[in-house]
Amino acid sequence: MADLAQTETKTLKEPAHHERLITGEPSFEHVTDSVSSIVESKTPKAWWVLFGISSSATLLLLVAIAYLFWEGIGIWGLNVPVAWGLAIVNLVFWIGIGHAGTLISAVLFLLRQRWRTSINRFAEAMTIFAVICALIFPAIHVGRIWVVYYVFPIPNQMGVWPNFRSPLLWDVFAFGTYFTVSLLFWYVGLIPDLATLRERATNRIKKIVYGVLSLGWYGGNKQWKHYEMAYLILAAIATPLVLSVHSIVSMDFAVSLLPGWHTTIFPPYFVAGAIFSGFAMVMTLAILARATFGLKDIFNMRVLERMNLIMLVTGSMVGYAYAMEFFIAWYSGNEYEMFAFVNRAFGPYAWAYWIMISCNVIVPQFFWSKKLRTNIAFMFIASILINIGMWFERFVIVVTLSRDYLPSAWGYYTPTFWDIAILIGSFGLFFSLFLLFLRFLPMVAMSEVKGVLPQADPHYAGNKQTYSQAVR
């Protein structure tokens, strides 16, 4: 802890004096080169292999969705009482993943946690793609896809509006806002780097595409001033979304009257869980990118360790929430509530519950050890386990449906091939999008990273570079 505190105080000081956030003392030019070259160089074979796998999985998703539309929701294992299944689990899971991106790019930006610069682009892209994956599910899980537009408040001849009391409608607005703001925020952040790529472009197509996308950025003082203001405002708009979106997702459950769903702890617990799972996903991806593209200086141990500490904190919060749910269930004296939680731990889905507990509560506790939280292999495995655990958390919550008030109506939900297919397919889509991002856009915010280099300090002794050199 002492170490952590020391780091914090140092971070708040002038850039010239604080600890190096980017190791290896790269020059501005080196940063630009190392990030841009990934986009500019020939597509590596490994990329094609990975893209081949993930796009096949995407194809599976498309087939699963086409079959779903053709045949009906019955191809999934749903029933009454468990009328929601993997589609909703995946929705909550992917929305949760997205949250880390927003947290890193917006909240940490406002809090001036400048170590975020190395991962923020990356994390924001992840947000966008996770939200895209998530948004598939509320659309396809309805029984009559062809009238899904009824959920939008479109004036119509019948004079019928959506039901503003329904949490599902709140979802429509929450997801819509979240996706729009995240996309804008990400895109605005990309503009200076797109301009860099435009400048470096070697063929005409790239020049035109990057040129159009960079919106005429030339790096003038006024532009930077407007840019920074816009970025700050968008960060301010995005920040409450980190809390609100997953709170609203949690209300899909919390607003119902089902034992095990109807709890007030859900909003904060969902937000903590979302950040927890999001950081785990960023970690998985960062370690992979770091290893593949040799960005060890940018995704350095200091950044990774901080992320592990956030996982330790949010993981403990989630663990606390699990414990508190049990306590409140007992303390409430409500027999249905008590049963629901005992049933979670010892009922037919106990296996899922204990996977969740082991992965979400026990695994992050190992990060108390400095040795483990700075061990790449360990943190890689832990991040994957945490993602599995967080997926199961949502699964455990959804299948709480299987046993509610009247024992006569109890049932059991077994996912079918098509349930699993959309899960695999959504990962396929996510990784496909991510790989395309890695290939065509700068995965690290070059302009921001340069801002935390020692050279960025006007008083930096060795600063001989001019700005025009830096953007090259």
Add this chain to the structure above:
Amino acid sequence: MSKKNGDMKIKGKDYWRSLDQLADTPEFNNFLKREFPLGAAQFDNSWSRRKFLTLMGASLAMAGLASCRRPEEKIVPYVERPEEVIPGVPLYYATSMPFSDHAFGLVVESHEGRPTKIEGNKLHSSTLGASSAITQAQTLSLFDPDRSKKVLKGEQEKSWNDFVLNWIGAFEEFKQNKGVGLAVLSGMFSSPTLSRLKKSFDKNFPNASWVTYEAVSDENIYNGTKAAFGKRYRPNYSFDKARVVLSLDSDFLLTESDSINNARGFGKARNVETEKDEMNRLYIVESGYSTTGANADHRQAISSGDIGAFALNLANALNNLGINVAGTSAQLVSDKKFKWVNELARDLAGAKGASLVVAGRRQPAAVHALAAAINDALGNIGKTVLYSEVSDTSSSDSAGLQSLVADMNSGSVSTLIMFGSNPVYDAPAELGFAAAMSKVKTTIHFNDYVDETGQLTTWHVPKSHFLESWGDTRSYDGTMGLTQPLIRPLFKSVSESEMMGLLAEGKATKGYDLVRQTWKNKNKGGNFESRWRKILHDGLEQKSAYKSESPGVKNSVISKFLRDNPLTNSSGKSGMEIIFRSSPSLYDGRYATNGWLQELAHPISKLTWDNVAYMSNADAKSLGVKNNDVVKLELDGRSLELPVWIQPGQAKNSVVVELGYGRKGAFKVGDGVGGNVNLLRNFSAVGFATGLKVSKMNRTHALACTQDHWSMEGRAIVREASLQEYRQHPKFAEEAVQHKPLESVFDEHSYAEGYQWGMTVDLNSCVGCNACMIACQSENNIPIVGKEQVANGREMNWIRLDRYYSGDVEDPETVHQIILCQHCENAPCETVCPVNATMHDAEGLNVMVYNRCIGTRYCSNNCPYKVRRFNFFNYTKDYSEVEKMTQNPDVTVRFRGVMEKCTYCIQRISAAKIDAKNNGRKVVDGDITTACQQACPVDALTFGNINDAESRVSKKKKFNRNYALLSELNVKPRTTYLAKIRNPNSNIKKA
């Protein structure tokens, strides 16, 4: 489709308003332009919108007529005359349904000549307006595309005329030799016309043999009464007058004959309005767990073979109380293995003349004789049980079947007619009926399907459904009823009367003429035509029941009988006991083609689409089997493999199996469902047998059960008390759950004016007969989904019958609870729907807007009662044209992806409101009955306007037994329950 359709497919007519319009004169067009200036433009065009709509309307009306299959003869509608058909307004016709050796009086709702819904006939003593699952399901059987469609000779399609000509030849031949070599194997019937024709058959062919056989029959009962009284009597029970009832292995509330009336009477005697009321007490000893057992105050699981011994013990105990039971003196025993015999005896003795002992049809004649003797000794005959001699009836005769098969094997039968029976499937396997049949030169099969027998015979003649036939019936008490056709035969089939007429008289006569002839003979003198019209209208002839008698037991006869047929279990065979039960849904297998009944959950086990080997937990343990494991049942060298189902409360060392499954001629619905237990049946023991060997097979068979969980988990769901507890705590039901007063932050809808609908479900009356479930299915176009979907928890029933066990797994008590949409005032489903597809209407109904539903299923998740049903697939897409005719036109047929649920039969509410409005009055109590309520024989369901303090439902809601299920959730359900009361004998200590 009939020939007439061709003529009907003419182009829709052009309707015109005046001759000028027809002439299309300029004057007329000018006139139109003046009168309808806005619409004037339309008339310039010869194909205007208006004209198009006119033509469309007319051609649609004509297309609609093509599906009308009104019977050709004049029949009299129940309420309105057929000339007054108003499209969209159903007509009701009285008819009666032949069943076993009795019948049910019914009223059938017909939409534009299409029977869609069956109700009981309020005038007919067999139903008094109520019905059963089986009667309700008949519309689906009628519109079954798998029914036999044509006369067949071998594989060849023939016409009815071919058969008639063929038979006339044979007729003359047999008439010469007086019927030598001619044999008929008939199903049971109870019909004046068929009896009349059978008599002429007997006259024409004195040497022919006529045998009646069905797999489920009251043969033992008739033999038992013969042994007791010297005459073959049918008992008629008055459960409403019986304070103490003992059932000896009798499921009189569901699967025995006359169950609708039994349930009604039983319910009446059990009904309590206040804690001061008295109620009856039911004791039962049985092997399997029956619906009647679930309603008992004291139940003892003993093997079926021990029932006789139990009855003897009872006779002994009564004897000790000074009540001598005739014919038993030599055999009286006192066996310690039976519980509460003495207490029961005292209870029965204390209710002399108001008690009743009934025995089940699978018990041997001796038990029935003894039951009659006990009733006689208790002075019940003439009070709670009356006897009548049946006539116009042909009842099952198993000895006759045995000798018929012997004749067939010896080659002395040259022509065998199977009249409405399917012996290849349901004759006990030991007979080898199919093999014997192959030795008969000409075999003629007359039935509604090309079933197991029909596939093997020389000729097959399709039998019309009773809803398309002229016929007549005598019900259980002998009331004469008419069967009138609601529709012309869908396929090229002939009615029972017509076939019998041909067989007996050698000429083809119309069914209508045959039936009229019979009734004319019976109604000599007076104006027959007006009586006939009245009989057609009512569906029955009043006061035509059999004469009720109160005979005395003949001591000498019964003594000898009981000596010759000892009651104690004396087979001496080792091994388990196997008990053959008729299926509460499929009966003896004749309804195996009916999807509603196949998918109807068994009232106790909640299984669908299968029959199983029920066994006790202890037996399953010792065999090392669990649910779904397949076992091999071996009896007398024959074997059958069935999956195991552990039935709590079943007698140890016994296996219960149900008839009606394992069909091979039941087509797409019934083929391959379950196993045919007739393969194990012996004539020596049709009801039950010992010597069964059970061995575990190494495979499983997945069963589809609609309720996996047995226990109520200690929750106050079904609230129940003994009569004694009820008297001490009259408000026990409401007090079972304590919670703070529930308040709303909003002003709630006041319902100050108009109607506010509500319902009560009396758990004390409900016997668990499932009639409401099929009534709802039929009324509301609920699809069947098949076994796999049921196993996956996707059954569609809007109303369901929950079953919970309590107590010891070897001797549990069972309760039933009807669950349907509770129409909560604070409905949790409504708030969560994102598109407002489920909402509250001004009369308190929670309504479903199918067109608006996008299928998020959130409402189902948030329903604490889980009454919502989702169309996971397009279940109704593949209905054939014939099946579509089953659908009620007043109810939307739902599409894939929408949620549905009980609507309180909103179409009936609307119809009643429109009717009341047209008559310038308000809807009054009793105008509206929901489908479930109408079917219920015990009036467990009451629906009405709760704004009206005088309505029955309001009054029932004021009963102190009234409680709202899950009221602590503040959902304010409109359906409330009246708690169940049991009336145990306080002298019997619970184990």
